[in-house]
Amino acid sequence: MTAQPFALIDADFADGTYKFGLTWPLATEWERSTDRSLYATLINIMRTGVAALNDTRELVRLGLIGGGMAPTDALRMVRTNVEERPAAENFGLVVKIVDAFFHGKGVPDADGDEPTDG
Numbered sequence: 001m002t003a004q005p006f007a008l009i010d011a012d013f014a015d016g017t018y019k020f021g022l023t024w025p026l027a028t029e030w031e032r033s034t035d036r037s038l039y040a041t042l043i044n045i046m047r048t049g050v051a052a053l054n055d056t057r058e059l060v061r062l063g064l065i066g067g068g069m070a071p072t073d074a075l076r077m078v079r080t081n082v083e084e085r086p087a088a089e090n091f092g093l094v095v096k097i098v099d100a101f102f103h104g105k106g107v108p109d110a111d112g113d114e115p116t117d118g
Contacts, residue, residue, distance in 0.1 A: 007100035014081040019067030022101040063097040
């Protein structure tokens with residue numbers, strides 16, 4: 001069984017609108033690689049308005065993968081549209097990706113109809 005994101009969001013990024021989502025394995029991959037709590041990081045970002053550069057890069061990359069993009073394509077998108085852009089440009093997107101993982105925004109109902117907010 002393939003892990004599914006708790007929530008998918010559609011967000012404008014780069015040259016279009018893309019799906020983003022975090023699965024449990026992707027979130028734990030991020031926690032292992034950073035040795036930090038994802039939830040504590042979200043709270044810190046919300047309180048301070050500051051996100052580490054690598055956190056922004058990796059959470060957008062993992063969000064694209066969780067949204068269904070191939071890992072190599074996600075890496076290419078991040079290199080072009082995160083690393084080559086002003087750091088603050090993707091701040092709101094990172095908050096949306098992580099918040100959706102914890103709070104379930106955008107979860108489709110059992111029939112696959114429109115997403116609900118919670």
